[in-house]
Every structure is written in structure tokens, then in C-alpha cells.
Amino acid sequence: MVEIEIPHVYMDVQELAKRWQCGIGVIEMLAETGQIGCCIRPVALEIALTRNWPPEQRPSTPIPKHHHLNQKEIYQLFRYPSTPQVINSHKQNHPELPEIHVQFADIVFFLECIVDFEKKHKIHKNIDFSILATDFSCIIWNGKEYTFGEMQAKVIRQLWQARENGSPWVYGKILLSNIGAGTDRIHNLFGRKPGWQQLIISDKKGKYKLNLPPKSSGALAAHV
Numbered sequence: 001m002v003e004i005e006i007p008h009v010y011m012d013v014q015e016l017a018k019r020w021q022c023g024i025g026v027i028e029m030l031a032e033t034g035q036i037g038c039c040i041r042p043v044a045l046e047i048a049l050t051r052n053w054p055p056e057q058r059p060s061t062p063i064p065k066h067h068h069l070n071q072k073e074i075y076q077l078f079r080y081p082s083t084p085q086v087i088n089s090h091k092q093n094h095p096e097l098p099e100i101h102v103q104f105a106d107i108v109f110f111l112e113c114i115v116d117f118e119k120k121h122k123i124h125k126n127i128d129f130s131i132l133a134t135d136f137s138c139i140i141w142n143g144k145e146y147t148f149g150e151m152q153a154k155v156i157r158q159l160w161q162a163r164e165n166g167s168p169w170v171y172g173k174i175l176l177s178n179i180g181a182g183t184d185r186i187h188n189l190f191g192r193k194p195g196w197q198q199l200i201i202s203d204k205k206g207k208y209k210l211n212l213p214p215k216s217s218g219a220l221a222a223h224v
Contacts, residue, residue: 010041010108019114021130028078030117037068037113040087040106048087048100064090066110077104129212136160141199141211152190154179159200159210168209175208 017024031038040048042065069077070089077085081104088099130140137153139146148156155175162170172186181189186208190196201211 010039010110011114012041012105012109013107016109016114024078028074031069031074031078031109032071034068034071036109036117037066038074039066039068039108039110040102041108044102044106045100048102049098051101069107077102077107081105129210131160141195144195146195146199148193151179151181152193152196155186155189155200156210159208163210163212163214166214168212168214169203169207170209171206172202172208173206 011019013024013027017027020026030036045065067090069087073085073087073089084101084103086099087102090097091099132138132140132145133153135150135153136157137148137150139148139156158175158178159168159170162168173184175186176184176189183189186200186202190200199211200208202208
């Protein structure tokens with residue numbers, strides 16, 4: 001099977017939340033406060049206009065594809081996702097156009113806005129690490145699911161917390177001592193567990209860390 005990287009022009013709310021590993025509430029807050037432009041997918045605009053105003057009666061002035069919704073419209077769409085909401089902020093610059101009705105599923109964020117936000121806040125968008133179990137016994141890293149025993153999961157948790165605290169490198173003997181492991185070698189604890197040496201890397205001097213970029217001060221909170 002050939003994997004194809006599909007270029008995005010825009011992302012919907014769920015796609016952006018997954019990209020940034022955050023909750024939908026964080027996306028709502030950023031959109032409401034104007035930190036990232038919240039738009040309506042172009043085809044939804046066209047359908048909404050056609051529904052509200054027949055083409056033969058419609059002026060030639062289109063709603064810009066990158067038209068940003070205002071704070072009230074964003075609030076209503078996020079609060080009532082299954083109910084069509086009235087959008088009329090475009091009438092401020094184009095009073096001849098009709099109001100339209102769209103739904104939460106029509107919300108998109110154009111890639112240029114996403115990239116600008118990531119550059120401004122130094123977000124590492126390529127972090128691919130999801131915690132599926134609160135005890136760290138099951139995670140996803142680089143698109144693959146990994147499961148760990150109790151002691152192994154406790155080591156993963158310590159390394160995650162170390163990264164969160166800004167000091168990702170931890171001596172292996174300290175990691176093992178903290179959990180009362182019956183060995184003083186990380187290699188003995190993880191044994192033949194597939195992929196663990198790619199997930200946990202060593203400085204060859206006794207320290208270990210998760211194979212993730214440093215946590216940025218501007219990064220969004222992880223959704224666990």
C-alpha cells in the first residue's frame with residue numbers, strides 16, 4: 001500500500017484539534033478571540049447562497065472565500081452544532097448579499113492561517129504522540145499503537161512528565177528506582193518490546209528521554 005501525503009487547503013475543527021492535540025474547546029477559544037481566522041468552506045457558501053437567493057437574482061459580488069466569521073457567529077456555531085445558524089457578517093462589506101444559514105460542520109480553517117499561528121506560537125505540529133490510557137499503558141506514537149506492562153508504563157509516564165517539566169533527560173537508574181523495578185537497566189525492563197528503542201532514546205551516558213521535540217512554551221495543552 002502506498003501512503004500519499006494529501007496537501008490540505010483547509011481543515012475542519014476535528015482535523016485541527018487532532019493536528020494540535022487539543023480539545024475542540026481550545027479551537028473555539030482561539031477562533032472567538034480572533035487568534036485564528038474561522039471561515040466557512042467555499043462549497044457551503046455557494047450552496048447557502050443558492051438556497052437563499054436564486055442565481056438569476058443574485059448580484060455578481062461573491063463572499064470572499066477567506067471571510068472570517070465574527071465572534072457571535074462563532075459562538076453560536078460551536079454552542080449549537082446541530083442547528084443551522086444565521087451568518088450575516090459578510091453584509092458589512094457587501095450589504096447587497098443575503099444572509100445565509102450554515103452549520104458547525106461547515107467551519108474550516110485555511111492552511112495559511114494555521115501555519116501563521118504555528119509559526120507565531122512555535123507549535124511543533126509534527127508531534128505524533130497520543131495517550132490512550134491514563135496510566136500510559138497504551139499510547140500512539142508515529143501512527144502506531146503501543147501497549148506496555150505496568151512497570152514499563154510507569155517509566156513512560158515519568159519521561160512524559162520530565163518533558164512536560166522542561167527537563168526531558170532522566171537517568172535510567174532513577175527511573176527504575178522510582179518504580180521499585182527489580183533491575184537497574186532500562187533495556188532489561190523493556191526487553192524485546194517492539195519499537196521501544198525508537199520511542200525511548202538514550203544519550204549513551206545513562207540518560208533517557210521520549211523521542212519527541214522539546215515542549216514549546218507556546219504549545220497547546222495536550223488532550224489526554
